[in-house]
Amino acid sequence: MGRVHPFLDDGRICLTNNAAERALRGIAVGRRNWIFAGSDAGGCRAAAVFTLIETCKFNDVDPQAWLADVLARPPDHPAKQIDELLPWNWKAGQIAATAAA
Incomplete structure (x- = not known):
C-alpha cells in the first residue's frame, strides 16, 4: 500500500x-x-x-501564438492527430520545425 x-x-x-x-x-x-x-x-x-x-x-508556450495556430488548423487537421495540438506537443513540433528550417 x-x-x-x-x-x-x-x-x-x-x-x-x-x-x-x-x-x-x-x-x-x-x-x-x-x-x-x-x-x-x-x-x-x-x-x-x-x-x-x-x-x-x-509548458512555456505563448498562449496567443498557440491559439492563433491551433484555431487556424482544424479544417485541415486529421481528427486522429488532435493530440498534436496540445500545448506540450505543439511546442515540440514548433521546435522541430524551426530546427528543420
Missing part, C-alpha cells in the same frame, strides 16, 4: 500549492466579470479556455 504523503519519499514534490494559486489569481481577480458568461455552458467553455491558456503558460 502506498504512502499517504508521497512528498516524504520524493524531495521534488512541492509541499504547497502556491504555484497553482498564483496561476489562478488573474481569474479570481476578474470573477465579477465571469458571472456574465451568459449561461452555465458559457461558464464551462470559459473554464476550458482558461485551462488551456494556463497549460500553455505552464
